[in-house]
Amino acid sequence: MYFTDRKDAGRQLAARLGTIPDAVVVGLPRGGVPVAAEVAKVLGAPLDICVVRKLGVPRQPELGMGAIGEGGARVVNEYVRQAAHVTNAQLAAVERAEQAELARRAERYRGGRPPVELRGRTVVVVDDGIATGFTAKAACRIVRQRGAARVVLAVPVAPAEWRDGLRGEADRLVCVHEPRGFLAIGAFYADFDQTTDAEVLDALLG
Structure with a gap:
């Protein structure tokens, strides 16, 4: 195990990041937000969210074939989609379902509050780990669209x-541990219980 829990992971990640002037930290709900909250505390930066939803293969939803995010960001891995024999109609159906959940989460977590202004600032995109990279790629594109300078x-x-x-999605890539034989993010946490909506809101409201 590398991390006790997401808060411990956030503190270790913050130490690796070092000082970043004029930063905004955005976490990917749900699991990335507790990590991001610890990073934001150490950096003395405002915390926001970047809502992204994985597009799972029908009948095998844990296998990601892409991701969508706020602002119309969309990433699809055609190799995975075609290998899984997912039709255009099936992909569209998955996107509709995930778009509805994306809107629900954005409303639930923001509660009518405007997003933190990103234009011209360094934005640190944080998740609790990367498996396929689809959601991370979509998140990077979202913050670029919102005007992040870096x-x-x-x-x-x-x-x-x-x-x-x-490469090319972010100006800097930072990771604490990069193991070979990677199976699942949760394998590197002693406590990897699912993050709840309430925990996300607690982190955002500080």
Whole structure:
């Protein structure tokens, strides 16, 4: 195990990041938000969310074939989609379902509050780990669209080759542990219980 829980992961990640002037930290709900909250505390930066939803293969939803996010961001891995024989109609159906959940979460977590202004600032995008990289890629594109001058993608754990699919999406890629033989993010946490909506709101409201 590398981390006791997400808060411990956030503190270790913050130490790896160092000082970042004029930063905004955005966490990917749900699991990335407790990590991001610890990073924001150490950096003395405001905390916001970046709502992204994985597009799972029908009948095998744990297998990601892409992701969508706020502002119309969309990433689809055609190799995975075609290998899983997912039709255009099936992909569209998955997107509709995830778009509804994305809107629900954005409303639930923001509660009518406006997003933190990102224009011209360094934005640190944080999740609790990377497996496929689809959601991280969508999140980086979202904050670019919102005017981030510089994007830092930061995670506690990711596969050894994780940078290969994300070059060009962020200006800086930061990871605490990059193990080989990567199976699942949760394998590197002693406590990896599902983060609740209430925990996300507590972190955002400070």
